[in-house]
Amino acid sequence: MNIKFVLFSMLFSIALVSYAQENKKPNIIYILADDMGIGDLGCYGQKFIQTPNLDKMAANGMRFSQHYSGAAVCAPSRSTLMTGQHTGHTPIRGNKEVGNNMEGQVPIPANTITLAEILKAQGYVTGMFGKWGLGFNEGDPNNQGFDEFYGYNDQKLAHRYYPPYLNHNQKIDSLEGNDWTNKVTYAPNKIQDHRLKFLEDNKDKPFFAYIPLVLPHAEIISPNDSIFKLYENKFIETPYTVDNDYTSDYGPNIVKHHYASVAKPLATYASMVTRIDVYVGQIIDKVNKLGLADNTIIMFKSDNGPSVEGGTSPDFFDSNSKFKGYKRDLYEGGIRAPFLVVWPNKVAKGSITDHVSTFWDVLPTLSEITNSETPDNIDGISFLPTLIGEENQAQHDYLYWEYNIKGGRKAVRKGNWKGVWYNMNTKKQGHLELYNLAEDISETTDVADKHPEIVAEFKQIMKDARTASALFPFEN
Template sequence: MTTKYLFIISLFSTFIISCTQEKKETVSVKKQPNIIYILADDMGIGDLGVYGQTKIHTPNLDLLASRGMKFTQHYSGAAVCAPSRSTLMTGQHTGHTPIRGNKQLVEDKEGQVPLPKNSVTIAEILKDAGYTTGMFGKWGLGFGEGDPNNQGFDEFYGYNDQKLAHRYYPPYLNHNQKLDSLKGNDWTHKVTYSPDKIRDHRLQFLEDNKDKPFFAYIPLVLPHAEIISPNDSIFKMYDGKFKETPFTADNKYTSDYGPNIVPHEYAPCDKPLATYASMITRIDAYVGEVIAKIEELGLTENTIIMFASDNGPSPEGGTNPDFFDSNSEFRGYKRDLYEGGIRAPFIAVWPNKIKEGSVTDHVSTFWDVLPTLTEITNTKNPDNIDGISFLPTLLNKDTQKTHDHLYWEFNIRGGRKAIRKGNWKGVWNNINSKGNKKGSFELYDLSKDVGETNNIAKSNPSKVKELKQIMTEARIDSNVFPFK
């Protein structure tokens, strides 16, 4: 990475977010705001400085939070990639959204089970309202009917198949319905770092659409394993800072670049701690570039920027979330329905609308984003959503509605469900396990035990019964992602 990206990191606090008088745009009251939604992949809530991180530098995102609102009780849509994105796109939780797990459509071939044609996505709603829509990063919701171009996006550049996204030096990326070859990459040689190519396309999209309302969905691939980074100025910030244990090819699900590569596995890594830290700071630099571009184009005053992560931190591919305290005070990681697997960072900025430096404990989630954006743009919600707009919270209004409960389900590893109702948190594990038909139900009071260390199910049988009943009724069956 060239020195201009370090310039972004080091000078962001004095330039990028500041809305100078010279740059301010005269915005028509009737003009629809531009919307940018940035999604990290497997970033823990504790990976950001504004949420308590001390070992990794995230100056752009920390300052972004200072210019808007930080949410402390925001939840991802699921504990893994594809269903989390499905809840975001459809406004439905995992008991209703079509994609409820990571599942290939055809084993050993590219592409996940596709989002059905009749799904109504954020992109389709905004496109119908006159927005130009672009998606740059990882999709993971299928080819064919599920393809981004068939789900409301005018332009798509990045990874459709999330297994291909396990590699940062693939031979190609998807550009709409074509493949874009990456110079020098052939599964053996690592020349073109795919996130940089994706970066170029999203910045060009902003440039090309500066004169009309746009929706830019930016699901970054980082810091999802594989853990790999260019040997550049950002990596050098951390090289030699930590005591490293190499992640070698002897580990499970690991395959190095070369003639015998298994593309969907992860590469070994000599310095996984420094590499992971650099991936988080690289995310931060990419966010800084987006904001700098918006500032350069004079669009700051009329642009909403949101930032989140799709699930909790992953302990795979050489990562060490415990070392970085990536899940903060919460229990669990990616694939867990404990707070550490689904509690997400969320930052929202909208100059002169959202109060600078504000913090909210409003309980919100991915499936609330769709109704929030429809309220902002005065468009109509689909009939079957589960979300509630959090626009009143963003605007500091006293009209905010709240969820009776939040619900998650995940049919792997014995079957898992979770619910939050008020401060009560229920986690129902091993629902499908043989010889244990009822599974194991855990109950926590998050007002006293946010780390979910004290299971109080036995002493609260009536509450357990109530939550189980709600969880049973909260869903419809899925033939593709069944519970036994």
């Protein structure tokens, strides 16, 4: 046999394998915490709560300092993620229930093009494991691009961590021992089992695993296991009891969508954040054991700022860090949250970026990575150049948020300027507050009276950036 031919064949085979590896579609895992503040992670400054796996993610990848949630509450934030549209355009702009004694939230319309559908068209197996909140029927995950769904469709049911059942595609999966009185099966642990099985089952195919965790959203509750024992006696505690209007304990008289009382709220909340970290560690370990790490993108984010409900204590833990506001606020503390990305050999280890980005940028970013077509009606901009260290990163002209309850709230960020307008639809109307984030990151000093030209520009943006919504009307 001609030795030159053998050598050529070997080199050609190596080149083919190298080309195939370089052009193989990356697996994508997007993990979304629920009501976690940017200050809840060690890599963002947390002092009391242990998050070693997430801190390791930051060390092995990129940490974003200016990445924004899609909204200040659950459902619209998820809608912006799935559609690539901000809350002035995305179909779901608030936590609106279907009503008429029906379960679930107003469904995302059938004709919506979702991130899952885009990736599925590229040959991805798609799975969603956790809290959906975008409706049953036409809005159901199985009808919005997900091959497999396991978890909570109704986000009000997700107020409880020991429900009698979860949804598995179009079936009900009863949870052993749970009957609204007895608490045996901790739902997040059961959902985690399904996540890990999905990774195992689809290790030989490109997959998109969307993992919207329920933790650490209220109710504040945890199994009495090794994770809880890390904090059981660490803090001076004041029990959170039933002596308020939105607390109801498990038992025959339970109000299902309320929250349980909790004897040690600080320890319990801390354990819930650490449980998230444990889940992330299990997912990373599974990816490593399956030999998928080099071709898997893992992203971690929170859907909005920290909650002040159900026994949470964001001020004690400094959950919103140096930022003003909490969940439902359009100040930085309500919408600026942690974002970590690991992509071996693509994203530089230990890198930190101040690129201003947001939920509605995820769809075009993953579309560009997977060579997918991007819908024409999106508001997002791909941040792939930032991830891979290129200098041609496009920038947003502005970011826009709206929230049609709590008196009506809007916010705009443009450059270092931030405009926030509360009580837009009340008799005693508020005014547009203006902050220079470069000088006042905590939004303590309203300088609107000193910059009337910027105020006028922001008012015009708030008017022009949206389309009308019959479901989520915003009159001012």
